[in-house]
């Protein structure tokens with residue numbers, strides 16, 4: 001038994017519960033405690049290894065042969081248990097199946113295709129900021145992040161305008177399932193049926209616009225690069241992975257600016273820092289905080305013996321604040337070059353949508369910096385109780401607008 005190995009070998013064991021309310025509300029103290037306990041810590045409650053240090057998290061992500069994805073990104077172990085939905089053809093697949101699909105998606109999301117989106121994103125960001133001027137208090141989560149992403153992202157994919165709020169409900173289910181099947185997950189999949197059927201139907205070719213990225217996936221299937229029946233599932237992976245993540249990132253970065261107002265002034269003075277600020281924001285409060293790999297064979301991590309078919313939980317949120325890697329990790333500093341931050345993962349599964357997501361955020365924060373003099377909290381933010389993501393549903397903000405040039 002892996003737990004006996006942990007006990008006998010004197011490896012650190014912990015009663016920390018990453019799915020408890022206390023941890024969900026504020027995991028940072030637990031991260032520090034776990035990082036200090038050791039490179040690899042056994043979680044008594046879930047019988048899994050938990051990695052919280054940068055070096056080991058990076059090493060596991062960089063070794064997909066020994067630490068696979070096809071047995072699930074949550075604690076459900078597909079070696080022994082059934083997945084709750086048909087697994088993702090990318091996130092929950094290993095080479096060689098993963099490789100071909102990934103090449104297609106990489107081409108669809110190529111720098112050339114993404115560059116074409118910039119102007120549209122800029123227009124939407126400016127129009128949104130104009131609308132926000134009418135509000136005394138802006139909910140940074142809904143009025144800003146959600147409003148912007150639910151417009152620009154599905155437009156880029158080619159999804160019809162009606163019913164887009166289903167993508168939020170779907171994202172909640174998908175990312176909660178990357179944790180455990182607890183009440184949080186059960187609540188998010190209540191009334192799942194209409195949401196799942198909306199998602200599946202809007203990924204059908206005849207429902208997508210002809211000039212979106214979804215159509216490009218179908219064209220790759222026409223060219224024989226993919227089986228036809230994989231195209232719909234790959235379009236679904238855009239919608240599963242690209243919405244909640246970016247909305248959450250934007251909300252978290254707005255929150256970081258309220259906590260470090262000097263950083264907003266730096267960005268105001270030089271909006272060209274937006275890209276760097278976004279990268280630092282992703283490091284500072286990583287949206288998708290943890291997920292798993294499964295060992296395919298007996299192995300070791302930092303000298304700790306790991307059995308085959310064993311779940312290993314990786315906290316990229318903690319790795320991104322590991323003082324062994326970062327100076328003053330609890331400080332949000334937009335002059336930092338946060339190169340190597342792990343919010344998008346790394347290696348073969350490293351986020352295929354990261355360039356698109358970076359552009360969405362860079363454009364928005366550039367436009368905000370040009371128009372908003374200061375940004376302050378106007379009330380207590382509300383956190384969504386979530387298994388794997390750090391989401392706020394309400395971020396009350398007081399924005400001071402500069403006179404329009």
Ligand code: HEM
Pocket residue numbers: 061069073090091092102237238241242243245246249287288291342343344345346348349350351352353354356357
């Ligand atoms: C700030 C926003 C985002 C964050 C934090 C994020 C995070 C991540 C992470 C951590 C992974 C790797 C998971 C793993 O290693 O198992 C990943 C993969 C992925 N992401 Fe993102 N993502 C974001 C935006 C997007 C967007 C906009 C899209 C779609 C255009 C997208 C599509 C995907 C897909 C399809 C994968 C699977 C890649 C593969 O397995 O080869 N993501 N993302």
